[in-house]
Amino acid sequence: MTHAAQHAAHTQRVAIVTGAARGIGAAVAKRLAHDGMAVAVVDLHEADCADTVDAIKDSGGTAAAFGSDVDDETAVASAVARIAAELGPPTVLVNNAGIGGPNLGVEETSTRQWDAVVGVSLRGAFFLTRAVTPYMTAAGWGRIVNMSSISALGDAGRVDYASAKAGLIGFTKSLAFQLGGHGITANAIGPGFIVSDMTRVAAQRRGRGFEEHQRIVAQTIPVGRVGRPEDIAHTASYLASPGAGFVTGQIIYVTGGSVY
Structure with missing residues (x-):
């Protein structure tokens, strides 16, 4: 281990989690804070991050809100x-921010919708990674976790979302090749059905109550239940840890056994 890496291992690491005002991002931010990291809670509006930041501070952790x-x-x-x-050089990055559009066929998907979905999920991950990588390189240590989706394998009706999430896989693998020599790993998580605002909207589009929708979906999942944001946070915690230093360029599907 280099001197820089040894130093990083004995100081409080700073993590950036995007889309962390709620849902998966909030759960990941709280878990990384529990792991001892100072967490930059990032979302579109700084005020929206208050609940996540307060929860972390109430538990004795360190966090600050940033709008971007x-x-x-x-x-x-x-x-x-x-x-x-404000917090220190970031050496952990979780690119979680993402949006989904309505279920539309390719002919009905507008250019504006495509650009918005791909822009936040894929281009946003590129912008964050490009900005954070110099800090990781200087430290000789870094962890990048990109939030893909089981939809990367194909999603009927959401060509924009599926394409963005698939793009994150190629992005992740390329980062792993390019940055491994600097002590930086890059991995992706592919959530399945997770209780979130996005899946709540999906239930509404099907004309179902959210609880009913969860019961129906759970019947198709081998472990017999739907996922929770904390399920993703556990995986992100591992990938962001020193113990995951020999794991890079991987996508871990956290789906309860569901496959497309």
């Missing part, structure tokens, strides 16, 4: 600079 449009490279560069100044 991840699809705006100038805003991202500014936010990362602020994070480094």
Whole structure:
């Protein structure tokens, strides 16, 4: 281990989690704080991050809120600079921010919708990674976790979302090749059905109550239940840990056994 890596291992690491105001991002932020990291809670509006930050602080952790449009490279560069100044150089990045559009066929998907979905999920991950990598390289240590989806394997009716999430897999593997020599790993998580605002909206589109929708979906999942944000947080915690230093370029599907 290099001197820089040894130093990083004995100081409080700083993690950035995007899309962390609620859902999976909030659960990941709380878990990384529980693991001893100082967490930059990032979402579109800083005020929306208050609940996550307060929960972390109430549990004795360190966190601060930062507002940024991840699809705006100038805003991202500014936010990362602020994070480094206020919390310290970030060496853990969880690219979780993402949006989903309505279930539409390729002919009905507008250019504007495509750009919005791909912009937040894929281009946003690129902007954040590009801004954070110099800090990781300087430390000789880093962990990048990209939030893909089981939809990366194909999703009837959401060509934009599936394409963005599949793109994250190629992005992840390329990062693993490029950055491994600097002590930086890059991996992706592919959640299945997770209780979230997005799956709640999906239930509404099917004309179902959310509880009913969860019961129906659970019957198709081998472990017999739907996923919770904490299920994803557990996996992110491992991939962001020193113990995952020999794991890179991988996608871990956290789906309860469901496959497309």
